[in-house]
Amino acid sequence: MNEKTGAASPGLQRAGAALRHTLRMIGWIGWYVKEVVGENDYQHYVAHLRKHHPEVEPMSRRDFERAKIDRMEADPKSRCC
Amino acid sequence: MGTVELQPPPVEAEHKTRWTPPRVAVWVAIALLGGIAWSVLALGRGEHVNAVWFIFAALSSYAIAYRFYARFIVTKVLRADDKRATPAERMENGLDFTRTDRRVVYGHHFAAIAGAGPLVGPVLAAQMGYLPGTIWIIVGVIFAGAVQDLVVLFFSMRRNGRSLGQMARDEIGPLGGVAALIAVLAIMVIILAVLALVVVNSLAASPWGVFSIAMTIPIALFMGFYLRYLRPGRVSEVSLIGCALLILAIVAGGWVADSALADVFTLDKVTLVWCLIIYGFLASVLPVWMLLAPRDYLSTFMKVGTIALLALGILIAMPATTMPAFTDFAFNGKGPAFAGSMFPFVFITIACGALSGFHALISSGTTPKMVEKERQVKLIGYGGMLTESFVAIMALVAACTIDQGLYFAMNSAAGMTGGTAEGAATFVNGLGLAGVSTTPDALNQAAAAVQEQTLVSRTGGAPTLAIGISEILGAIFGGATAKAFWYHFAIMFEALFILTTVDAGTRVGRFMLQDTLGNVIPKFKDTSWKAGSIIASAVIVAGWGSILLMGVSDPLGGINTLFPLFGIANQLLAAVALAVCVTILCKTGRVRYAWVPGIPLVWDAVVTLTASWQKIFSSEPSIGYWAQHQTYKAAIAAGKTSLGAAKDPDQMEQVVRNTFVQGTLSVIFAVLIIIVLVDAIRRSVSAIRSGRVNDTEHPAEPSRVFAPSGLFATAEEKELQQRWRDYEAARSELAGTGSSPASAGS
Incomplete structure (x- = not known):
């Protein structure tokens, strides 16, 4: 049990980091599009x-x-x- | 207050590269990959070449050119200096002069230069095989097109965003300036006519296409009202709604084509021309917010989206070419899509993907007013044009992967194919090209697969490209059943942005004309004078409308007679732009670098003047306008009632009239450009002789801001950005205003 959670948490961390990264990318694209079209x-x-x-x-x-x-x-x- | 002095951080980063072993290894690898890809393309005989080699050859060549040649131009030739303030910094007004993030300016600039040209030209050039087109698109952009865009952008930026016409007047002189102005106007008219012709050819007898493109008008009107009255300025949300409606319109087009309404939307070419003429006139006199601005947003979104989709499609589907490296038409000059041999006609047919004079109008004017730091011009001017060239490569790949029999059946004028599947099959099989054969059944099936009545003689490049796109995207998204959707999607997206160009072009042409007329009748300069704007609009629309009408009813096939004129016009405009660049370098004591715009100028002048010469003086009727003119005149005088593609005396009269107009236009273009070139040479030589530096740029003022110059900020640039943020924060704290300006993302 303990071992399992121990193994999962770096994985979870990685997933969290990837999610944050993806959200940042989406945010950046949104910003970029608005800038280009002059919004x-x-x-x-x-x-x-x-x-x-x-x-x-x-x-x-x-x-x-x-x-x-x-x-x-x-x-x-x-x-x- | 202000007793505490804060020292601002440096305004530029070190831009010398340290050549570490990994960096050297990366560039060696890029060069090797490019070398291998080019070898595959050049040496693959009789084999199908996979599309990825085109992509590799293009991207590695672009990377090397961008890193080394563009950098050389920016540093040594232009001497861009980040310590010097750009007009956007000096004259910042929050309106047109605004310091804008480099990546945003790049997007803006690309959206403005990208159009139907790079999609259509390469498709037509594919009749000579894939290699001539590929070489010219890649080599041409590196040494000509991207150089022109970059240098014009930089010189215009140093002159507070002056337009090409103004620079021609200032640098070359009044005679060259006036000739350049008239050339720009005439070229605009012919470009609009030929682009409109491409649209007409792809919509004729296609209820699906006509319905979906007609729907763009109510969609644009809706978007216009939304932006004006409901939620001003919310461009991205309304564009998303618009794009969704557009997709719906394409799907609905399929229903309409199957319904009783189909007849209403089945229009012949002449009716379509009149619709376009009326539409073009209305669009140019109606307020911008109603039609033009929303349409522009819609077409920008569709353009970027489709190009990205096509790139993705090619990378995933990895189609192989069916077209050989060269066809016989490269050498015998008897190609059905356009007549004439490889030199000079490949170079004028692929106009926009390799070198486009029209870009000089955009590189001077709007874009230079937004650039934040001088060294960013490499990304915006050179990088923007490389992207455009990549679009052209993708169009070429799409055209080269479709069945060759179908390609030639689509791109031969109705006079040759008789407009029927049987006639087209006989004509294509009679071309005598190795490995090219087709049957009436195959042609009918191809048309049925995309739910069109026929694909025979759908000249202009757009339908061919749409077939290529439908095969590539159909292979990935939706399979064979989705082919009809993707075909009409492609037709619609090309028609959409050609029509946007026609709208905007008519309006720009109208202002140019008003400005020119204003020198004689001052009242015309007042752009709010309604009667004046209506007269000027009518003149411009009548200009392109009459050429368009001539093109659609031309018994010899409008595209094959008019496209060379379009190419010549666009390349001649490039000659004006490059001549301005050479003159500026000579006048500012940089003769030793005059070869940078000079080599493309000489090449371009030789190509276009040779093409003009052949179009005017060639004794081969399929090439020379006047030879054709005389042939038909003589035939009529001899009492013949039909000749070649002209089946009755009326059509023969028409050929005589058309060739007269086309021949006259060729002469006018050639004469105007020779005037500009001679005047430019005269100015350059006298500047070199006098040895004086005569600079018309705005005096240098120190820059007080910092921004990275490349697409990605280097570590050092990021650190400098941070120091600037800290500095700004400390300063606003000192000033005690406490107001924190709304800062943009990134």
Whole structure:
């Protein structure tokens, strides 16, 4: 009995570590996708204002996203063939 | 306050490599693997070559080029300096100038450059065998395509993100600048027309395909409203919903094709063209948030997902090629997919996978405004293009693994096959290629397997690739019954991102045109002027729409006459970009490194001008536009009522008209590029003679941030990152603001 649990616990530890690692990877992928599609742009914008222009009140998320997409109106990014 | 001075850590890490024995061993192993893979590809005669050798040859060549050549360019030629602030640091505004994680910029850049080009070109080039295409895709990207993307990105970054057109004007001069601008506009129009033609050819008479691609419009509208009104900015969740709906649309397409509705969605080519023209015009005048932006998200997700799936499929299924290293068409120039011999036509047909001028438009402009540290350009510019080239290799593999008889039946124009399985079988068997034979039954079965009415003369590359993908993915996921699903999945994903390119391209073209017209009629510069934008959009849509209409109704087969024009246009744009790079190196006292963009420039100019020359002056009617033009004109004058693929006087008139337009476009492209090249040489020579350094880049300002430069941070870089975090924390504590900015992950 004792021997059995003794043998299982490093295995459990390894499984736990693997699980943590997998979760971290999934989290990283989630972060990466959001960064690439620009979902985190608003947070970056707010962080930028707080750091460099603390006196300026940031736009609301709704206004920010609206302004961002409307900027594409004047500057559509080209997509390649 | 601020009495306590904190010393910031260094802003760059040591980037000299210590050559330890294990590191040397790894690189020797990579080189050996690459050598073996290339030998298998080059020497395998008459044998089926397994797809993994293509993957090994490509990846080991890329690794060596990236580690050694790209590093040489970044360090010695460009002299990238991490002590110097990038525009994203200097001009950071939280909007377009934003310091962005290098891996994110890489993803962004790749999503912008990857499109249908690298998927379609290699498929067509496969008619000459797998080897010419493989060599050009891999060698071309290493010495030409990736170099162009990298150098343009770097020079644009040093100039605060100036566009290629602006750089051409600044560096070469007004004449070269204007010629470059007109070339960009003309090239844009022809590229949109040919890409749209690929879509039309893959959707014609396919109710399944038409239904699922039509469904992308309501899906995109839904996503647009969701992002605008329901949950602004939640792009990833709405994209997941969109992708799920898209898969549903593909499945539903199968039901529609089996139902009474099938007739409604069975459209001929000309109807499809008009649908596309109306759609393109609306998409370009409607607000971006409604259609263009959500569509772009959808196509980015689908693109990356499908490419990953295909890579996985090839690695698991490990298909063998059926195409030999060379076919007779490599030498006799009589290939049915496109006419002309290996030199120069392989090099212009495989446009995007090896060298794509269009990328220079993306490398200058958006991407350089996001780069955090100068040395990261190697990963973003060079690495991004290597990835694109890898996509091209996978497309080539997919095309080379399908049955050769089917390949040629699909890629020969209807004028040759008669559009029937019997005609196609007779034509393919009559090609006289060793080991290539097919029967009407085999062709009908292949079409039935993917639930299409016919696969004969489905030119354009997309349907062929879709067959390849359906075989590879069908072998792993779902077996033979899933083939129809995977076929339509592939058609849909290609159509989706070609249409995204058409949307965005029409809009970009419209702005370029408005800008150009604005020099004559200032009111056009005001982009909020509705009438102006409608006129400009209509002109651009009419431009590509008329060429598209010409292409679909061309008795000689639109792809085989128009694709070379597309290739020439794209490669000529690359010549403009490389000429700008050479001129900058000459003007900044780096003549001894001018060969880096210079060799690809010379090669590219020789290839494209030779191709243009042949298209204009060749006396062989299948190659020369004017020769074809004269042949048909003479035949009409002689009172003949049919000639070759043209079966009646109307079709003959059409050939005369089409070849006139195509021939004229070839002349215009060639003349524009010669103007740019001559002007660039003039500027370079005078700069070398004067011996003065004439630099137009933004003056150096010291950088005050740190970030790793490669894909993976080295141990030293990680340590430096930690020191910077500690420093930032200590500083904000000193400042006593107490506000902790929301920090991104990683």
